[in-house]
Amino acid sequence: MPPSHLIRIGTRAWHLQVRVCSGHGFMLRGPGLAWLPGQDPDRVCVVAYAFGTKCQQSNQWVLETLASAAAPGPDSRSATHEWLRARGYQPNDQHLSTLTRLGGRITQANIAFDDHPSARRFSNHIDTVTVDSMFAWLQHSGMSTPPQPVQP
Numbered sequence: 001m002p003p004s005h006l007i008r009i010g011t012r013a014w015h016l017q018v019r020v021c022s023g024h025g026f027m028l029r030g031p032g033l034a035w036l037p038g039q040d041p042d043r044v045c046v047v048a049y050a051f052g053t054k055c056q057q058s059n060q061w062v063l064e065t066l067a068s069a070a071a072p073g074p075d076s077r078s079a080t081h082e083w084l085r086a087r088g089y090q091p092n093d094q095h096l097s098t099l100t101r102l103g104g105r106i107t108q109a110n111i112a113f114d115d116h117p118s119a120r121r122f123s124n125h126i127d128t129v130t131v132d133s134m135f136a137w138l139q140h141s142g143m144s145t146p147p148q149p150v151q152p
Helices: 012-022 024-033 058-070 077-086 098-107 118-122 131-140
Strands: 005-007 092-095 125-128 148-150
Touching: 058 077, 058 131, 118 125
Parallel strands: none
Antiparallel strands: 005 148, 092 125
């Protein structure tokens, strides 16, 4: 039996993403979408803090873009983060030891942890945006339906 695949096509979140990616999101939001996520972070980090503005990673950019299109008007990344928190978004908690973090930091320029809250970081908890955390939140918030198995 061939493996089943999960596809999330046709959901409200998918339609919203299509609109944003195709440029219709700009028309829907009008001048309120002058700010876009990703314009102001100092650097791109693979494991950026989910609610931080110092760094940004690709999953975080997608989540912030989706939220800025769906929200009633956040005008900054911080406001978008507050909107996400108020609607129950929970980042993925990566358990990374000090040695793992140190190894990543000294061997890769795009791995940094200094944007994470110290108390969480020093207890080996790294809160970052993952695809799993985004899909869980989209389903929990009612913006998506459960994944549907399909046969190729």
